Amino acid sequence: xxxxxxxxxxxxxxxxxxxxxxxxxxxxxxxxxxxxxxxxxxxxxxxxxxxxxxxxxxxxxxxxxxxxxxxxxxxxxxxxxxxxxxxxxxxxxxxxxxxxxxxxxxxxxxxxxxxxxxxxxxxxxxxxxxxxxxxxxxxxxxxxxxxxxxxxxxxxxxxxxxxxxxxxxxxxxxxxxxxxxxxxxxxxxxxxxxxxxxxxxxxxxxxxxxxxxxxxxxxxxxxxxxxxxxxxxxxxxxxxxxxxxxxxxxxxxxxxxxxxxxxxxxxxxxxxxxxxxxxxxxxxxxxxxxxxxxxxxxxxxxxxxxxxxxxxxxxxxxxxxxxxxxxxxxxxxxxxxxxxxxxxxxxxxxxxxxxxxxxxxxx
Amino acid sequence: xxxxxxxxxxxxxxxxxxxxxxxxxxxxxxxxxxxxxxxxxxxxxxxxxxxxxxxxxxxxxxxxxxxxxxxxxxxxxxxxxxxxxxxxxxxxxxxxxxxxxxxxxxxxxxxxxxxxxxxxxxxxxxxxxxxxxxxxxxxxxxxxxxxxxxxxxxxxxxxxxxxxxxxxxxxxxxxxxxxxxxxxxxxxxxxxxxxxxxxxxxxxxxxxxxxxxxxxxxxxxxxxxxxxxxxxxxxxxxxxxxxxxxxxxxxxxxxxxxxxx
Numbered sequence: 001x002x003x004x005x006x007x008x009x010x011x012x013x014x015x016x017x018x019x020x021x022x023x024x025x026x027x028x029x030x031x032x033x034x035x036x037x038x039x040x041x042x043x044x045x046x047x048x049x050x051x052x053x054x055x056x057x058x059x060x061x062x063x064x065x066x067x068x069x070x071x072x073x074x075x076x077x078x079x080x081x082x083x084x085x086x087x088x089x090x091x092x093x094x095x096x097x098x099x100x101x102x103x104x105x106x107x108x109x110x111x112x113x114x115x116x117x118x119x120x121x122x123x124x125x126x127x128x129x130x131x132x133x134x135x136x137x138x139x140x141x142x143x144x145x146x147x148x149x150x151x152x153x154x155x156x157x158x159x160x161x162x163x164x165x166x167x168x169x170x171x172x173x174x175x176x177x178x179x180x181x182x183x184x185x186x187x188x189x190x191x192x193x194x195x196x197x198x199x200x201x202x203x204x205x206x207x208x209x210x211x212x213x214x215x216x217x218x219x220x221x222x223x224x225x226x227x228x229x230x231x232x233x234x235x236x237x238x239x240x241x242x243x244x245x246x247x248x249x250x251x252x253x254x255x256x257x258x259x260x261x262x263x264x265x266x267x268x269x270x271x272x273x274x275x276x277x278x279x280x281x282x283x284x285x286x287x288x289x290x291x292x293x294x295x296x297x298x299x300x301x302x303x304x305x306x307x308x309x310x311x312x313x314x315x316x317x318x319x320x321x322x323x324x325x326x327x328x329x330x331x332x333x334x335x336x337x338x339x340x341x342x343x344x345x346x347x348x349x350x351x352x353x354x355x356x357x358x359x360x361x362x363x
Numbered sequence: 364x365x366x367x368x369x370x371x372x373x374x375x376x377x378x379x380x381x382x383x384x385x386x387x388x389x390x391x392x393x394x395x396x397x398x399x400x401x402x403x404x405x406x407x408x409x410x411x412x413x414x415x416x417x418x419x420x421x422x423x424x425x426x427x428x429x430x431x432x433x434x435x436x437x438x439x440x441x442x443x444x445x446x447x448x449x450x451x452x453x454x455x456x457x458x459x460x461x462x463x464x465x466x467x468x469x470x471x472x473x474x475x476x477x478x479x480x481x482x483x484x485x486x487x488x489x490x491x492x493x494x495x496x497x498x499x500x501x502x503x504x505x506x507x508x509x510x511x512x513x514x515x516x517x518x519x520x521x522x523x524x525x526x527x528x529x530x531x532x533x534x535x536x537x538x539x540x541x542x543x544x545x546x547x548x549x550x551x552x553x554x555x556x557x558x559x560x561x562x563x564x565x566x567x568x569x570x571x572x573x574x575x576x577x578x579x580x581x582x583x584x585x586x587x588x589x590x591x592x593x594x595x596x597x598x599x600x601x602x603x604x605x606x607x608x609x610x611x612x613x614x615x616x617x618x619x620x621x622x623x624x
Contacts, residue, residue, distance in 0.1 A: 015485055015523060018477045022484070048523045049555070053488040081492065081554030084547070089487070090497040328459030328504050 005031060007058065007069070010043030015050030023057035033066035039073045052078060056085050063087055119324075124316050126242035127250055133243075134251075140243040149252030153214045157260060160209055165264035168201050169193055169271030177279050186280040190290035193272030198295050202264035203303045204351050207310035210257060211343025215318035218249050219339030222322025223332040231323065241323065250315030257311040258304050265303070302363055306354050313350055314343045367430060369394040369526060369558050370415065375424035377410050384410045387585050388424070390577045392526075397552055397559045399569050399576035399592055403607060406581035408562045409453075409530055415560065416528055417445050428526075446474060449519030449557075450528045454535070455511035457503035463490070463514045464499035470521045489517040493547060509540040513547075520551070526558045527551070533565040545571045566610060570596070578604050 013020065031037060044051065055074075059082070062069050071079050133139040176192040222245060225231050234241055269291060276282045318339040325335035368391035376386040384407035392398045400408050413419040415426060417433070426433045428444050436444065457466050467486045471477055477485070490496045493513040503511055512532065519527060532548065533541035545568045552559050563569055569576070569592040578588040578595060580603065588595055588604045596608035 015481075016471075016475045016477065018475065018481055020481065020484075022480070049485070049488060049520075052554075053484055056488065056491070057484075077554045077556060080550055084494075084550055084554070085488070085491050086494075086496070089491070092499045093497050094500050326504065328502075330460040 005035065006038040006040050008040040008043070009051070009054075010045075012045055013047040013051035013054065015048055015053065017050070020050040020054055023054060023061055025061065027058075028062055028065050028067055031065070031067050035067055037062060037067050037069045039070060041073055047078070049081075052081050052085075055082055060088065116320075120316060120320055123242055123246060123320055123323075124312070126240065127246045127316065130240065130243040130247045131251065134247065139247065140239050141247050142244075145244075146248040146251055149248045150255055152217070153210065153252045154256035154260065157209065157213060157256070158263070160213065161206055161260050161264055162267050164205050164209060165197070165202055165268040166271035168205055169197055169268030169273075170275045172196050172201070172268075173272035173275035174279070177276065181280065186276075186282050187286055187290050189272065189276045189280060189282065190287045191294035193276075194269060194291045194295040195299065197265050197268040197272075198299045198303050200303075200351070200355075202268050203261050203306045203310065204347060206257060206260045206264045206307065207314065207347040208344050210253060210260070210311070211314045211318075211347055212340050214253060215314045215343040216336045216340045218315070218318040219322040219325070220332055220336040222319060223325035223335035226323065226325055227327040227329075227332065245323075246316065246319040249319050250312055253311035253315045254308055258307040261303055261307040262300070265300075298363065302354075302358065306351065309350060309354070310347050313346050317342050317346060367394075368392055368427075369429055370560070371427045372415075373425050373427070375411075375414065375421045375426060377407065377414055377419065378422045383584055385579060385584050385586075386423075388577075388579075390586060390589060392558060392560060393575065394558050395552070395556060396575045397548070397561065397573045399573035400560065400562045400579065401564065401569065401576055401592065401595075401607070402579035403564065403581050406579045407584070408564075408579060411579065412528060412530055412560070412562045416448055416450050417441055446522060447525040448528060449522065449524030449526070451512065451515050451519045451530065451532060453530045454508065455503070455515035457511055457515055457518065459503050462500050462502055463495065463506070463517075466503070466514065467518045467521050470518070474522065485521070486517075489520045490514070492520065492551070493517045509536050509544075512536065512544065516544075516547070520555075523555070524557060526560065529559065529561045529563070531563055531565070532561060533563065533568045538567075541565070541568055542571070544568075548572055566592070566608065578607070 028037070039055075055069075055071075055078070059069050071082060074082070130139045130141065134141060172193045173189050176189045177186070180186060180188050180192070222231070225245075231241060231245075234244060273284070273287055276287055277284060321335050321339045321342065325331045370392040372388050372390055375388040377384045377388075378386075388411065400411055402408050410419060414421050420434055425435060428447075431444065433441060433444060457463070458469070461469065464483075464486050467489050468482050471482045471485055475482075486499065487496055490499055493516050495510060495513050495517055498506060498510060498514065503514070506514060527548075529548070532544055536544065548559060548561075549572050551557060561569070561573060573592050575591050576589070576595070577586045579585070580587040588599055588601055590599075592608065595604055599605045599608065
């Protein structure tokens with residue numbers, strides 16, 4: 001391909017053909033330094049950036065060897081493109097390599113976790129002061145936002161809350177029926193379904209639904225606002241994010257989730273009722289009577305309070321995750337995922353704490 | 364150079380539902396020219412660009428790419444024609460999950476059978492052409508606006524396009540970066556022999572590079588002048604075109620007190 005002092009190229013030099021060779025490293029070994037290298041491109045038929053790539057490669061190899069390539073035989077346009085390319089490649093900026101240091105990592109994670117807890121608390125406190133101001137009508141929150149959030153979190157969630165709780169009630173009744181029938185204790189299915197729903201399942205299932213549905217949406221929306229610099233704009237104008245965004249989000253969940261919980265209990269009990277009537281020798285009034293006997297009013301209060309706690313947890317974590325997200329499209333996805341995962345895990349962990357507390361108090 | 368225009372619009376009307384953006388647009392883009400789509404903010408320049416790159420179907424009229432009816436063609440054919448286009452979006456539109464190098468490599472990976480080494484070399488070449496070879500492993504979020512634009516240009520160049528479309532190439536750039544980008548566009552046109560369509564209202568850069576163009580009016584919603592930006596500035600008989608090109612408000616022309624800036 002190369003003569004003594006002439007680099008002769010011929011044929012097609014089209015990048016997308018995939019037939020552009022790399023310039024051989026030792027091709028210029030025979031050319032003495034300081035010597036010129038002539039180009040012969042008369043036989044090149046078609047060319048595009050593939051030719052430029054090859055010549056650039058050749059020029060860098062030649063420059064390193066102290067040889068100058070005479071580019072005058074090239075068409076003007078090719079010379080122009082070649083002129084745009086640097087003589088030497090700049091070193092790419094590579095991200096700093098991370099070394100595995102378990103102690104550093106553990107320390108960093110711990111500090112990060114503590115900081116995050118602090119930030120969450122601050123955010124919650126700011127939202128709470130905003131909330132108290134809202135009572136006197138001086139919060140920097142718009143009523144329409146609150147109403148829109150309540151609409152999204154409440155009525156639009158009814159269908160999925162109904163479906164899930166109905167099925168949970170039915171499943172509980174199935175599981176209970178199989179066992180209790182052995183002891184001819186059919187009617188106690190009502191106790192099982194009622195207590196399980198009111199104390200645990202309705203509140204937890206509703207919270208998990210809301211974490212997935214509303215928490216994920218909050219995080220994605222706030223992360224997108226972050227990407228559009230909308231959050232920055234709020235800060236610059238002096239509208240506190242805790243009032244304008246976080247407060248209506250939390251309030252919407254706090255207003256709707258307890259009622260969704262009560263509704264979930266009702267639908268779940270209906271699910272259990274249907275299964276019990278179909279499978280067991282239980283009468284309708286008997287089932288209802290047993291349910292009323294089994295589930296004390298205090299149980300409802302317990303579930304109600306848990307729902308409010310879950311609502312605050314989901315609201316504040318999903319808003320916080322949205323607020324701390326990055327600004328790219330991928331970050332929005334990450335934020336939504338994190339919010340859902342944190343919400344679900346947080347709800348179940350908090351529920352465990354409630355269970356222990358209830359045991360200690362003897363509720 | 365052939366005499367037939369590379370791109371031509373004939374009676375194109377663009378609308379979003381009942382809202383007409385521009386109507387009865389007809390113009391030709393010659394091969395090898397730098398064609399400017401000019402006009403004030405909100406006159407529909409970017410919408411015209413969208414219909415030329417296949418994102419918005421005109422409600423009436425046709426767009427011909429090398430004598431082929433672009434919107435009359437089936438979708439597979441449109442994609443094939445579109446592969447001859449390179450588009451630089453307003454803020455780069457780099458895929459945020461990929462590094463700059465991967466952004467440039469993606470079209471090559473998807474549409475060519477080049478091996479990894481060849482792709483890596485093409486990526487390096489395209490990034491070097493725009494002076495961004497150092498950023499190959501960086502994520503778009505780590506780059507400044509001007510660097511994103513140059514990286515976006517490298518991506519637009521990835522497939523050696525015949526036509527390059529630029530949406531507001533100098534918007535948001537400082538004058539020096541912007542004039543460097545202008546030089547780069549000129550050099551790329553000369554070097555690659557590509558045809559370039561620019562949507563812009565940045566006068567200095569329009570005067571510097573464009574050799575043909577069309578002026579869209581926001582009020583009549585159609586093209587009111589054709590020609591290079593410099594000729595429109597110097598001899599347009601239409602007052603609003605001349606005013607725009609001289610950066611005056613139209614009423615300032617009549618009282619004649621404001622000196623041209």
